[in-house]
Amino acid sequence: MSFKTSLHAATAVTLVMAGGAFAETLTIATVNNGDMIRMQGLTDDFTAKTGHEVEWVTLEENVLRQRVTTDIAAKGGSFDIMTIGMYETPIWAKNGWLVSLDDLPAEYDADDILPAMRGGLSYDGTMYAAPFYGESSMIMYRTDLMEKAGLEMPASPTWDFVADAARKMTDKDNEIYGICLRGKAGWGENMAFLTATSNAFGARWFDESWTAQFDQPAWKETLNFYINLMNDAGPPGASGNGFNENLSLFQQGKCGMWIDATVAASFVTNPKDSTVADKVGFALAPNNGLGKNSNWLWAWALAIPAGTQKEAAAKEFIQWATSKEYIELVAANEGWANVPPGARTSLYENPNYKDIPFAKMTLESILSADPNNPTVDPVPYVGVQFAAIPEFAGIASQVGQEFSAALAGQQSVDEALAKAQALTVDEMEAAGY
Amino acid sequence: MARAVTQRRKIINTAVAWSIGLLIFFPILWTILTSFKTEAQAISDPPVFLAFDWTLENYSVVMERSNYMRFLWNSVIIAGGSTILGIIVAVPAAWSMAFVPSARTKDILLWMLSTKMLPAVGVLYPIYLIFIKLGILDTRTGLVIVLMLMNLPIIVWMLYTYFREIPGEILEAARMDGASLKEEILYVLTPMAVPGIASTLLLNFILAWNEAFWTLNLTAAKAAPLTAFIASYSSPEGLFYAKLSAASTMAIAPILVLGWFSQKQLVSGLTFGAVK
Numbered sequence: 001m002s003f004k005t006s007l008h009a010a011t012a013v014t015l016v017m018a019g020g021a022f023a024e025t026l027t028i029a030t031v032n033n034g035d036m037i038r039m040q041g042l043t044d045d046f047t048a049k050t051g052h053e054v055e056w057v058t059l060e061e062n063v064l065r066q067r068v069t070t071d072i073a074a075k076g077g078s079f080d081i082m083t084i085g086m087y088e089t090p091i092w093a094k095n096g097w098l099v100s101l102d103d104l105p106a107e108y109d110a111d112d113i114l115p116a117m118r119g120g121l122s123y124d125g126t127m128y129a130a131p132f133y134g135e136s137s138m139i140m141y142r143t144d145l146m147e148k149a150g151l152e153m154p155a156s157p158t159w160d161f162v163a164d165a166a167r168k169m170t171d172k173d174n175e176i177y178g179i180c181l182r183g184k185a186g187w188g189e190n191m192a193f194l195t196a197t198s199n200a201f202g203a204r205w206f207d208e209s210w211t212a213q214f215d216q217p218a219w220k221e222t223l224n225f226y227i228n229l230m231n232d233a234g235p236p237g238a239s240g241n242g243f244n245e246n247l248s249l250f251q252q253g254k255c256g257m258w259i260d261a262t263v264a265a266s267f268v269t270n271p272k273d274s275t276v277a278d279k280v281g282f283a284l285a286p287n288n289g290l291g292k293n294s295n296w297l298w299a300w301a302l303a304i305p306a307g308t309q310k311e312a313a314a315k316e317f318i319q320w321a322t323s324k325e326y327i328e329l330v331a332a333n334e335g336w337a338n339v340p341p342g343a344r345t346s347l348y349e350n351p352n353y354k355d356i357p358f359a360k361m362t363l364e365s366i367l368s369a370d371p372n373n374p375t376v377d378p379v380p381y382v383g384v385q386f387a388a389i390p391e392f393a394g395i396a397s398q399v400g401q402e403f404s405a406a407l408a409g410q411q412s413v414d415e416a417l418a419k420a421q422a423l424t425v426d427e428m429e430a431a432g433y
Numbered sequence: 434m435a436r437a438v439t440q441r442r443k444i445i446n447t448a449v450a451w452s453i454g455l456l457i458f459f460p461i462l463w464t465i466l467t468s469f470k471t472e473a474q475a476i477s478d479p480p481v482f483l484a485f486d487w488t489l490e491n492y493s494v495v496m497e498r499s500n501y502m503r504f505l506w507n508s509v510i511i512a513g514g515s516t517i518l519g520i521i522v523a524v525p526a527a528w529s530m531a532f533v534p535s536a537r538t539k540d541i542l543l544w545m546l547s548t549k550m551l552p553a554v555g556v557l558y559p560i561y562l563i564f565i566k567l568g569i570l571d572t573r574t575g576l577v578i579v580l581m582l583m584n585l586p587i588i589v590w591m592l593y594t595y596f597r598e599i600p601g602e603i604l605e606a607a608r609m610d611g612a613s614l615k616e617e618i619l620y621v622l623t624p625m626a627v628p629g630i631a632s633t634l635l636l637n638f639i640l641a642w643n644e645a646f647w648t649l650n651l652t653a654a655k656a657a658p659l660t661a662f663i664a665s666y667s668s669p670e671g672l673f674y675a676k677l678s679a680a681s682t683m684a685i686a687p688i689l690v691l692g693w694f695s696q697k698q699l700v701s702g703l704t705f706g707a708v709k
Contacts, residue, residue, distance in 0.1 A: 007709060017512075027653055027654045027655070032665055032666060032667060032670070032671075033668055033670055033671055034671060037498065040498070041498075053657075055653075056471075057654050057655070057656035057657070057661075057665075058664075059649070059661070059664050059665060060665075060667035060669065061663050061668070061669050061670070062647055062669060063664055063667075066650070067649065067650060070558065070561055070650065072556065073558075074561050074562055074565060075565070076561065076564075076565050076570055077565075077570075078571055078653040079653060109487070178577060188669075241672050242669065243669060244669060244670070244671070244672055247671075247672055248476045248478075248672060250475070250477070251672075252476070252478055261670060263670060264670075267671065267672070272471075272472075272473065273472055273473045273672070274528075281440050286548040323486035335566070377534075
């Protein structure tokens with residue numbers, strides 16, 4: 001064997017071994033929604049670029065939350081990347097469960113991430129999860145019904161305007177209801193909506209010394225307003241309605257207005273599924289003149305559990321999936337309407353994206369939510385539609401049941417608030433606050 | 434006249450039985466029908482029953498997105514393995530309780546059943562930690578063990594009930610003829626209890642196939658069975674009911690067919706000893 005041949009053979013062996021040593025198989029836990037499914041379909045691009053394979057574990061949101069929480073708390077190591085939200089990120093980062101993402105290379109351009117998203121996914125100024133897509137909430141309304149009611153939707157309406165419009169649009173004989181809002185119990189269901197709404201009414205979960213505030217007038221005003229409005233202009237059985245139920249009602253032309261996640265805009269304007277696709281307008285979530293709108297802020301983000309053996313490969317994946325190039329890849333394959341929204345500033349500067357009807361309102365909604373300053377009066381917690389403390393999910397689930405029961409007419413607003421106050425005080429005392 | 438009344442009653446009974454049967458089967462039928470609809474037809478109000486444009490698109494999307502055969506194979510191994518292992522452990526246990534009971538046998542039987550009253554989530558974390566220590570997280574072996582343990586009280590109870598119907602004298606005669614304990618259980622008791630063992634086997638296979646708490650919480654990518662396959666199509670933010678129905682139909686089809694063909698054995702086993 002000549003020296004040259006030997007050299008070639010040695011180089012080939014080295015390359016194969018190097019490839020074998022660095023090519024990893026990543027296990028990624030994620031949720032089942034359109035953007036995540038699209039990403040799964042494009043994984044081949046990541047494999048082609050890096051050599052790493054990906055195995056997906058797709059679960060329903062609540063199952064995923066339980067699954068990844070158990071795994072990370074027990075240091076199970078089942079996943080190399082987890083899809084988590086703004087609620088989990090600061091709590092898990094504080095516990096030392098996540099790998100910092102502050103060392104991503106300059107070409108990743110972390111400064112391009114929308115400040116509200118980066119802030120919500122950071123702890124002590126360090127980013128621990130990269131936003132794959134972000135969302136807020138906004139009003140989606142029927143332009144034809146609004147016109148029929150003789151009204152014009154302002155870009156930033158008040159709750160009084162929305163309530164008046166909802167009552168005027170309602171035509172119960174023809175099964176048209178002026179407003180569809182979440183009523184199904186759950187911390188991510190009715191409590192996400194009601195907590196964000198209460199911010200506009202001047203309410204808050206806790207004062208600065210962590211005392212529960214459900215016995216204050218602002219919460220009573222919030223709940224009375226919501227229940228009266230739903231009784232007058234909401235669909236029957238609203239206490240069982242969550243995102244999907246309201247989406248179904250809106251798509252079938254039964255809602256005049258729907259205040260919910262900005263991600264719904266692409267569903268209600270899709271003529272394949274929606275009967276009212278060409279009659280939908282968008283506006284900011286309502287305010288009450290106190291300087292806060294009733295919109296929330298959320299991001300599905302990718303994070304790496306501390307202790308994974310594949311940290312470098314996991315970072316490569318996060319860099320790929322949350323990059324500007326990925327957005328362009330989706331646009332090239334599926335069109336600009338299907339790119340993951342709400343994560344990067346550059347997307348909203350892109351002339352191709354500016355033509356999407358709901359793009360501007362989505363961005364304005366995201367920008368108007370401030371997780372570090374969510375309420376009229378000061379609070380000790382971070383989060384617009386939640387308080388980022390470990391106890392919140394459990395407490396809010398119980399409070400959500402009381403409020404849902406009040407909407408169903410099973411108890412009065414006063415009774416629901418008294419129970420909410422008592423259980424929150426008990427839980428917070430037990431937790432040592 | 435009396436004959437006419439009997440005939441009428443027969444017709445009424447048949448009609449009532451069919452109505453109840455259809456009522457029970459309706460959710461499955463509706464799932465199957467929905468799987469052939471578009472997403473818009475799946476949520477239409479009023480709902481469409483048969484008059485819609487039938488499509489196989491949902492099945493094609495599901496097949497493209499998921500590795501169905503891997504989930505199916507995991508389900509077969511996990512459900513089959515846990516059931517067979519459960520029978521191997523439960524037959525000697527039920528034999529001793531049925532034929533050589535002690536003063537505490539009934540207490541033990543009740544205690545075994547009481548473990549089914551504990552909410553599974555209450556022991557999730559300890560079992561998760563044990564699985565990590567043993568290195569069996571996200572493995573079929575781990576799930577076979579945990580599902581066997583979960584279903585063991587039911588298996589023991591069912592076998593105990595069947596064994597009690599078998600006269601002890603037959604076993605005694607086998608012993609007098611020189612049969613060892615192993616031979617007594619294997620060659621005398623087991624053949625006589627075949628209908629009971631078969632129905633226990635079938636019922637526990639179905640229970641293990643449908644088990645969704647442990648199979649979702651103790652698996653990730655490698656050992657996930659069909660319950661995880663269904664869960665991957667459920668979404669609280671997006672109406673994907675037609676695709677979810679297609680995934681559900683594909684997941685329940687094997688067990689539905691198995692149940693259909695073995696219903697005679699299942700019913701005869703479950704009613705074994707019910708009427709004397």
